[in-house]
Ligand SMILES: Nc1ncnc2c1ncn2[C@@H]1O[C@H](COP(=O)(O)OP(=O)(O)OP(=O)(O)O)[C@@H](O)[C@H]1O
C-alpha cells in the first residue's frame with residue numbers, strides 16, 4: 001500500500017534540549033501506526049511538527065505525495081491532517097457541538113446555523129455510537145467524555161490521517177473499546193491513524209505497525225505481528241524489563257483510614273464505606289464515572305461530605321479542606337495534572353516543594369539551597385527528564401509533568417497517600433519505578449489507596465481491590481481471588497455484594 | 500541558525516531584565532538629549548516624586564500577583580493621611596499612636612475587601628470599586644472636604660525631610676518597603692502562597708495552601724502599604740488633603756503592570772514606578788506640553804504591557 005506520510009531526518013531543538021535527532025517515520029494509507037517511546041522521547045514533538053504547531057529545524061515531511069514545508073495548524077488541517085493533542089484543548093464554557101465545529105461553524109448568509117451545527121454534531125455521536133448530548137456544556141463532562149469529544153472533533157474533519165497523542169490515557173476499558181471501534185471504522189475507509197500510547201496491550205489490539213523513539217532518536221520499526229511485548233519494551237527502554245510488578249513482602253498492620261457511609265448528597269457517591277491498613281495497597285477499580293475520584297475528593301476535603309464519617313488511626317476527624325487532610329497525614333495525587341496538580345508557569349523546583357513549604361524553611365525563611373537540593377533529589381529519584389530544576393513545568397513532556405506531581409507528594413511525606421491514576425501517561429520503565437516507589441512507601445509503614453482504570457495494573461499492584469459501580473462499592477476482592485472476569489462483573493454491575 | 504541563537508539571547512536578556520531594560524533605554528537616550536537628566540539632584544528629585552506611589556505599589560503588587568485587583572487603594576491612602584492628621588491636629592493625639600491608628604483603619608478596610616472577595620465571592624474589580632466610593636464618602640464626611648493643616652514638624656519630616664541633609668526620607672522609606680516586600684514575596688510561605696494562588700488557585704487549594712486566609716491577608720497587607728503611602732503623602736503636602744490620593748490607585752496599578760506581571764516581583768514594580776517617574780521627568784525636561792505628557796504616559800503604559808505580553812510569549816512560544 002502507498003505511503004500517506006513520510007518524515008525523514010527530522011531535527012528539533014528547544015533551549016537546552018535536543019528533542020529530535022534525525023527521526024524517520026513512514027505511515028501507509030489505512031494503517032494504524034503506533035508511535036512508542038519513553039516519556040520525553042519526542043513523540044508529541046514529532047506530531048506537533050506534522051501538524052504545524054512546531055517548526056522543524058531540518059528534515060523533510062512528505063504528505064500525500066507532496067513535500068510540505070512550514071504549514072500552520074490551520075493549513076495542515078485543510079490538507080487533511082487532524083490531530084488530537086495529548087492535553088485537552090476544549091473550551092469549557094461552550095457546548096460540545098460548538099467545540100466540535102470550532103473555527104468552521106456552518107454558515108449561511110453570514111449567520112451561524114446553530115440548529116444545523118447541533119444536528120451535525122449529534123449525528124456524528126450517533127454514528128459512532130457514543131452517548132453524548134451535543135448541547136451539553138463541556139465543563140459538565142468527565143475527563144473521559146472530554147477526550148471522546150476531542151476524538152469526534154478530530155474525526156469530523158474528514159482527514160486523511162489522524163494523529164492521536166495518548167487518547168486512551170484518561171479512558172477506562174469501555175471507552176477505549178468505543179475508541180477502537182471508531183479507529184476500525186476509519187481504517188476501513190482508508191484513513192491512516194498514528195496512535196501514541198503507553199499501554200502496550202492496546203498496541204497489540206489495534207495497531208498494524210510501530211515506530212520506536214528513544215531520547216529523540218529513531219530506534220527502529222516493526223510489524224506488530226512480528227514482535228512480542230518484551231521485545232517492544234527492550235526497544236523502547238534499551239534494556240530488558242524482567243518483571244513489571246515488583247514483589248512485596250511487607251506485613252500489613254492495623255487500620256489507618258476508615259470511611260463510614262460517606263455520601264455526597266447527590267447520586268455520585270452513595271454510602272461508601274471501607275478500611276485501609278498500614279502497609280497495604282488498596283486498589284479502586286471502576287468504570288469512568290463510577291465515583292472513585294469523587295469519593296477520594298470528599299475524603300481529602302475538596303468537596304463537602306453530605307453524610308458519613310472519616311476515621312484516621314481510629315480517631316474520628318472532620319476534614320473541611322485539603323489543608324486539614326494534609327494536616328492529618330494524607331496526600332492526594334490528583335488525576336488532572338494540568339488543572340489540579342501543577343503550577344505550569346513555575347519551575348520544577350517550586351512545584352516540588354509546594355505542599356511542604358515548611359520543610360524548606362530555615363530560621364523562618366525559605367531557603368533556596370534546600371529547595372534546590374530537594375528538587376534535585378526527586379528529579380534523580382524519579383528520573384524526571386528536564387534540562388534543569390529551573391525549567392518551567394509547562395515545557396516538560398506529559399509523563400515528566402506527572403513525575404513532578406508525584407515528587408511534590410513524596411516530599412510532603414504523608415502517611416496515607418491516595419493516588420488517582422498515578423501512571424496516566426507514564427512509560428513502562430517509569431511505571432515500574434512508580435510501583436517501586438509505592439512498594440517503598442508501604443514497606444515504610446505508609447498506607448496507599450490507588451485508583452486505576454488499568455485492569456492489569458490494579459491487579460499487579462493492589463493487595464485488595466474494591467470495585468465501584470454507580471457510586472457504590474459493588475464488591476471487594478482479596479488478592480488470591482483476583483481475576484479480570486470477576487472485576488469486570490462487579491464493574492459493570494452484573495454482580496454485587498454488600499461490604 | 501545564527502539568527503535563532505541571537506533570538507534566544509535576546510529572549511534571555513528580556514527575561515532577566517524585564518522593565519529595567521526600558522529604564523536603561525530612557526536613561527541612555529536622555530543622557531544624550533539633556534545634560535540635566537543624569538545629575539544627582541534630578542535623580543533624587545524623581546525618586547522623591549515616585550516614593551509615595553511605590554510604597555503603595557508594593558502592596559498592590561501582592562494583590563495583583565495573587566490574582567486579585569484593588570481600585571480602592573487611592574482612597575484608603577487618602578483616608579489614612581486625613582485620619583492621622585485629624586487625630587493629631589483636632590484631637591491632640593501624639594504622632595505615633597495617631598499614625599498607627601490610621602494605618603490600622605487601612606488594614607481593616609483592606610481586610611473587608613479581602614473577606615468580601617474570598618468569602619462572598621464578589622469580583623475584585625467591582626468590590627474594590629464600591630469600596631473606593633465608600634471610603635471616599637467617609638473622607639468627605641470626616642473632613643467636611645476641608646484640608647487639615649498645622650501638622651507638627653516630626654510628621655512632616657516623613658515627607659519632606661532629608662537624612663544627613665542629602666537623602667530624602669520618603670525615598671528611604673520607599674526602599675525599606677521594597678526590601679521588606681521583596682523578602683516577604685520571595686522568602687516566606689506567605690509570598691510563595693500568593694504566587695501559587697495567582698497562578699492556579701485550584702492546585703493551590705489541593706496543595707494544602709490556606710487560600711482564603713492568604714487572599715484576605717494580601718488585601719490587608721495592601722491596605723497597610725497604601726495607608727503608609729498616604730501618611731507620607733500627607734507629610735509631603737504638609738496637610739491631610741481630602742482629594743490628594745485620587746490618582747494613586749491607578750498609578751500604583753500602572754507601576755505594577757509596567758514592571759511586568761508575567762514573572763512579577765516587588766523589585767520589578769519599583770522598576771515600573773521608576774519608568775513612569777523618569778518618563779515624566781524626561782518629558783518635563785524636554786518642555787513637552789503637560790497635556791501631551793498625559794498622552795505620552797498613557798502610551799508608555801500600553802507599550803509596557805505589550806512588552807510584558809511579548810516576554811511572556813517569548814518564554815512560552817515553544818508551546819503549541
Ligand atoms: N515547548 C518546549 N520547550 C522546551 N522543551 C520542550 C518543549 N516541548 C517538549 N520539550 C522537551 O522535548 C522533549 C520531548 O518531549 P515530548 O513532549 O515530545 O515527549 P513525549 O515523547 O511526547 O513524552 P510523553 O510520553 O511523556 O508525553 C522532552 O525532553 C521535553 O522536555
Ligand SMILES: [Mg+2]
Pocket residue numbers: 043044045086165397398399
Ligand atoms: Mg507526549
